[in-house]
Amino acid sequence: MSLPAALGHLFPLTGAALVGLGLFGFIILRHPLRQLLAVNVIAAGIFLILGGLGRGEDVTDPYPQALVITGIVVSVALTALGAAMITRLAEDRCAPAPTPEPPGDRDA
Amino acid sequence: MTWVSVATGLLLFAGVFFYAAGTVGLLRFPDPAARLHALTKADHLGLAFIALAAALEWGSVAIAAKIAAVWLLAIMAAGTSAQLMARVTRQDHSDEP
């Protein structure tokens, strides 16, 4: 391996630190939208570990790259769902009057 | 050292200089309009120099054209967002008594 050992591990180590940092944020932050941001930091850290460990002498392994792209898309899909839920919850909270759809099993 | 690498170096230097100037302006100018002015004009001049340097370094017309397209898009986006920001700040100020 021609890369200096420390340099080879630089990105995965950064990823590990990001996971710890994001986890800390997730625990101490109160608002769910901020927690969602923290989760995205954790995910970025995991992707960096995954991709960084595939670093070869001159190319990075395409296999983890593909896994990371899949992971990024899944993560944005979930972030969007979370953001929508947070918004809807805030709407319900500030306008308690709106007619929630009656639960189907009690509408008779 | 060929003349290309000398020119690239000079262009890069100029680009970095304008970026630095823009950043200093952003930090030091007193009001939002002046800051926007520093940010958009100086930074995009800087970007232009760096884009030129990159195009020269690659030495291919096709790639130079792509770089030019990217630069154009960046300028348009910056112009639009600067306009929008200027409006927002003016509204904020007109709200004040």
Add this chain to the structure above:
Amino acid sequence: MTAAFELILCLMILGTACVALLVRDFLAAIAFFVVFGNLMGLAWLALGAVNVALAEIAIGAGVTGVLLILTRGRLLALGEQIDGNPLGHWLNLGAAVVCSAFAVVLGAAVLSIAPDDGLAPVIDRLMPRIGVENPVTGVLLAFRAYDTLLESFVLLGALVAVWSLAPADAWPRAPAALRMTDPAALNVAESFGRLVLPIALVVAAYLVWVGSDRPGGAFQGGTVLAGGFLLAAMGGAMGLPRSDDPAFRWTLVAGPLVFLAIGLAGMALGRFLAYPEGMAKALIVTIEYFLAFSIGVTLALLVAGPPVRAETVP
């Protein structure tokens, strides 16, 4: 030289992440998160993973950033407090200790793994069989096409899940309009949106096309398309569709459906998701074009959110 650059880059990544998590003002937090995403993109470039860099900057920084800003705006309009975060409590100290300990263990585990491109030779050997040259596209759409197929359904499912949150009397209206309210600002944004949408279409098509041989692909192209749609919607150059519009529903499902159909057709010839000899590249490019278009529409609608009641639409 490279080492110094990478070291500074990693420190900046960690620094921006810290600020994004801990700063009081949430708008500043989002701004730093977007910078963080772009720096992550640089990190992927440093790793030589251009495909991932494109995806990270477009999706991780771009779409997620827009989503957070939009959600923040909607929450503030509802009078919800997002800023402020009590720090200094002893529980936070405990959390810091636990998380640092976890990061240290994780770091030790990472250090004991030698980075290598173990599967790259395997992939190189297989690439000639599918006729495309971008190995990441090869993994995504041939060797692990099953993952990608399921993932395209995750994206579609996320949109349906967002729709399921619609208030009772809002279905099947359109999502809340993204159009700017200030008429003068709208004017600027509209001309920009009109200009950008066709450019986004061309760039997206280009990214998918080069994606078979060079960095690019369906997800990157689809995200550019989504960006174009969102800008056009913000400028009012384009309305958002009602969720019961049949043509719109077909554009949503087209990508996953074509992918599934080609996979099932492969089954008739031998195996699920197997491409017949010599046709692999044509099929992959077909899948990618449909997928990119559906991804573009789906991502834009995911950002827009669930349908809303008529009176809240300006």
Add this chain to the structure above:
Amino acid sequence: MSPLDLLVAAPLAFMVAALVLGQGGRWLILAAGPVMLGLSAWLLALPPDAAHLVGNWDLPLGILLRADGVARLLVPATCVCFVAVALYAWPEFSPKAGRETARAHTFWPMLYLMWGGSNAGYLTTDLFNLYVTIEMVSLAAVALAAMGSLAAGLQYFMIALVGSLAYLLGVALLAGHYDTVDATLLAVRARPDLPTVLALAVMTAGLLVKAALFPLHGWLPPAHAAAPAPASALLSAIVVKLGFVIILRLWFEAFAEVVRPAAIHLLGGMGALAVIYGSIQAIRQERLKPLVAYSTVAQLGYLFLAFPLIWNARIPGEPWAAVLVHAVAHMLAKAAMFLAAGLMLKAVAGDRISDLGGLARAMPLSVTAFALAAISLMGLPPSGGFTAKFLLLHAAIEQGQVIYAGVLVIGGLLGAAYLFRPLSVAFGASAAPVVRAEGALRVAAPLTLAALAIALGFAGMTLIELSSIGAPPAIALPLAEEPGP
């Protein structure tokens, strides 16, 4: 052609159809039901070593699908549950007064997404592919939970998100370490070093959160109790099982050489505590649906309590079969119970147990379904629950594991205590309330599921044989050949 792909592809095709059709989406179950049950039957009929690579791309790069005993037991049970729940949900998720509603439209694509995702999860051996399937199921589960209570749904979402990321972190470490994430290859390659142990630990922790094992169960009762009855049935019967099955495969197949007895007993101890805690909480509930939800917490405990019993057994095939039979029996019985509870609560004014008075005379079939499901959950003979608990108890006594044996007995008694309470009220002497007649399908769905849970008790030997197909070498006696590429 193989059911291994079609069991995933068909629900996804139905999801697309349901999304496009909108109003008409609910009719699709009439096609999906026979198709999926037929595919399940085909799966059962496959030769024992049935396995193939998707797209013929070889390991370590490709993805291997196989029909092992776990899949052969859980996939058909899942399909039966989905069909019954869908038929039950039909009138509930139909257009109201001719207008399409958000729920009536989105419920059906979500159902098929969850169906495809859970089938895919049982059939694949690829750990990253499992991550995607977990997200398919979680996504649909969150949407269904949010239909009842948005706040509980959001809490569930956050927990599920962190759980998936913990799992993904483990997958990332393994992918970097072994250059593969295929369970069958990891079974050969895995060494007990720091990255592997850490990966297994974070993956297990993430999945335990999703499988709601005590003390990580906090999100489950509010989410499962608040959702509409068909959604509760799917959440309690299907969703939590996937996390359990993945842990089972990780611990006994991929990392059988890495796992240490202390860890196994930690998991077993958590399971034992879950049985006791969940049962006591269930006894304390005043309302019916939270009671059934806490019963899920308790019943999931048995699944993990079995881990040390499998680990130490002289003939591990027996407790292995027991835990799978228990998973299937709980799936059927819990789905039946939530559906029956939905009918019962709809008939009476309130949602408290004391409101159920005299219901047995007013709606005998639904109360019977509830009672039959309760018999299986308590582990009374003859039922699937009894077969499972008997085999577990037998293993515990044979190994001299007094504590686990005691928990099994006490858990059964506590189960009887909390399940008899609603039944005794329903069979009580108070005047029968006037109840509007329900559609035949809605009554038949829980009754069929509960009857199947009972019928499992008569098929003990078949189930044990099924469960041993393609079981990990440590489990199967005589040593079975691992299905390779």
